[in-house]
Amino acid sequence: MSRYDADTERTFAPLPPAHGRAFAHTWWGRAWLKALEDAALDSAQLKAGRRLARAGAVGAVSVRPGRITAVVRDRDRSARRADVLLSELDGEQWNRLLDLTVERAGHVAALLDRDMPPHLVEDAAAAGVELLPGMGDLEAQCDCGAWDHCGHTAALCYQVARLLDQDPLVLLLMRGRGERALMGDLQARSASPAAGASEDAAVDAAEASVDTGVDAAEAYAVGGILPSLPALPDLPAEPGTPPALDTDTPPAAGVDSDALRHLAARTAAEAHRLLAEALHAGADQAGFDEELTIAEDAVRLALGGSPEAVAERLAEGSGRDSEALARATRAWELGGAAALAVLEEEWTVSGETLTRARAALEGAWEDEERPRLRSVGNRWTVVGAPVQLRLGRDGRWWPYREERGCWVPAGGASRDPATALASLEAAAGDGDG
Incomplete structure (x- = not known):
């Protein structure tokens, strides 16, 4: 997939089009895209960048310390050079990061497995070393003349998110350290030879510890020194708004966009309700409702109104006509499944x-x-x-x-x-x- 020009530069061949798939699946890939999307001033340029990246318009990507570069072709096939800059870590920051990494053998093993340990990123941030970019850290340069992120630099960032998914060491190269240099530094710090032992034997011991993984007792002991969890956040005043379905890709056959939109909104409302109940009762005391039947869940989903076509499908799924569904929805609003049972169930009291x-x-x-x-x-x-x-x-x-x-x-x-x-x-x- 890639070739090494030197330890300080990697060039990745163009990736195939990304039709119908997310650009990032790992948490660090999503964090990279969040830094782009939070800082972009023009959402239209982000959409243009997504379209270009999905269409495979981004050429080979060159990654060097502090810079990524690629040629991006517009729909008219005109070529633009796009660069995105990210500040490198200085010598002192690298020393702190390397010391933190070798403190836990699992960190080194994870990096070798092309994984980014969350604890490493959190510990580094606490020590003043930001590995992942934040809002405004990705500086755009493009020969199209745009002063902020344009469609070309956005497309490059979306493509790099796919590369980061496969290999988080690409991020460390952007921050200033190639893989061979990084692993050499880690091995040097891991070596602790006994008296009379040679340096080569120490390096062999360090490599062996990485190959055999992390001792279970050591990993369990780490739990005793982890910081306590932060306080619970305040409950939002109302449910959040689900992301807009603004993709240019048409829905797959059988997918109802209106129904999907309604389902996302109702899921957010239900999550808000459950969170309110859990915070009110205390996390240890909060109970859970029994699993709903399809007919009951259709009534729950009908709360708050819905598009006509969706309402018809919900009525059908609940086994009721529209008027009966309205009564059932009213009952659910007053008391959930228990109120719905009182509405529809007549039983002998004895x-x-x-x-x-x-x-x-x-x-x-x-x-x-x-x-x-x-x-x-x-x-x-x-x-x-x-x-x-x-x-x-x-x-x-x-x-x-x-x-x-x-x-x-x-x-x-x-x-x-x-x-x-x-x-x-x-x-x-x-x-x-």
């Missing part, structure tokens, strides 16, 4: 459960205030009024109101039937006002 229900109803009001109730199963309807109480299997009472011949959920649940019924009256009063 035995101890019936005794408890009657005691709750009789104790909820004074005799002269108690409404007349007609019961069918777990449903108690107020005689002469379009209101109803439904008993859930968990002993909670849910208020319902009749609308256009259908019973619809009208509020949250309560352990006290009078409180549940009062919420209906309060809602009716607000509506009258």
Whole structure:
């Protein structure tokens, strides 16, 4: 794939087009692209760069300390030389980085396996050595005359992300140290010969320690000296907005873009809800809901509205027509799967459960205030009024109101039937006002 011009320069042959695939899969490749995308002032140029890189318009990439270079061809086949500059580490920074690397044999082994250990990057940053670029660190130069990242330098950066995925040592070369020099320095620091031992024997011992990996007891012991986890972040006020589907690549057959957009939005909302519950209850006490059925999940996904075509598919998936789905969605909004079960499930109340229900109803009001109730199963309807109480299997009472011949959920649940019924009256009063 590549050839060595010297230890301080590597030239990579052009990569094939990247149709339908991400430019970076590793965490360090994504960090490289984040530095580009966070600092770019013109998103249109980033899109142009992605198009060029996907089309295979980036030629051979030359990587040298502090600079990457390639010829990028526009759609009209005109060629532009694109350069991206990244500052090199100075001698003192390299010394700190090398010392940190040899502190753990696993770091050296990971680099030899073309992996970038997260702990190495974090420890280096704490010591004032930034391996990965940050916002504004990638300086663009192009003979097209652009003063910021243009489509040509953006395309080069997207292509380099693919190279970094395959070999993170490319990043270290950009920072000023080639692979042979780097490994030589690491071996020299790893050598600790006993009295009378030769330097060659020390180097052999260092190489053997790398080949045999990391001792399990040593790796386990490291856990005792790791810093504590940071404090939990504040809960965002609302769910984030999922990334826009702005790719120029048409969706594959059978992929519904509207449905995918809606699914991403609902996933963000559900993640926000679960995080709020976990932070409220404490991470150790937070529970997890049972797995939803397809019909239940379709109701959950219908929350917040959806495009007409998506709504039709959700109604079909839930086994309901559009009006029944609207009632189910209202129930879910009030109480999740438990409220949905109360909406759709009628069951016979008997035995101890019936005794408890009657005691709750009789104790909820004074005799002269108690409404007349007609019961069918777990449903108690107020005689002469379009209101109803439904008993859930968990002993909670849910208020319902009749609308256009259908019973619809009208509020949250309560352990006290009078409180549940009062919420209906309060809602009716607000509506009258």
